[in-house]
Amino acid sequence: MSLKEQLQDELKQYMKARDTLRLEVVRSVLTAVKNIEVQKMKTADDEDVLQAIRQEVKKRREAIELYEKAGRNELAQKEQAELEVLEAYLPKMMSDEEVRNVIKAHIVQMQPKDIKERGKIMGSVMQELKGKAEGALVGKILDEELAAYLNGGQ
Secondary structure, three states: OOHHHHHHHHHHHHHHHOOHHHHHHHHHHHHHHHHHHHHHOOOOOHHHHHHHHHHHHHHHHHHHHHHHHOOOHHHHHHHHHHHHHHHOOOOOOOOHHHHHHHHHHHHHHHOOOOHHHHHHHHHHHHHHHOOOOOHHHHHHHHHHHHHHHHOOOO
8 A cells, every 4th residue: 555545544544533634634644635636647656755754854843943932832832733744654763873874974985085076975875865854964964074084073
């Protein structure tokens, strides 16, 4: 069963159970999937569905940040609950230490001479870690490890 079919089945279950939180979240994901299908003019595969889920996760995180800054904690809590539902559909993310090990391996392999090669290393690392780690985390760890490598911590 594809991820899209799983979401459609769960949508029906949540309707029957009157689980409004999960119902809203799954509907938003299926809407995003439908938009991707229209855009690509083909049926969405699991990678497209994961892309839609990641987009929804990003929206929720941004909304939480904005609501907290505005002092709207009740809305931030609602978004946090939706975020937790969405994260259940995503594959498990790599730990910071696992990401750090992958980055160190790429740095050793590519042997950069200066910070200007950061983009090339980042591209290589993200190809390997796509869907397994967030880009912001990878960038932060890459900056730390590249600085250590270039300052003689090889």
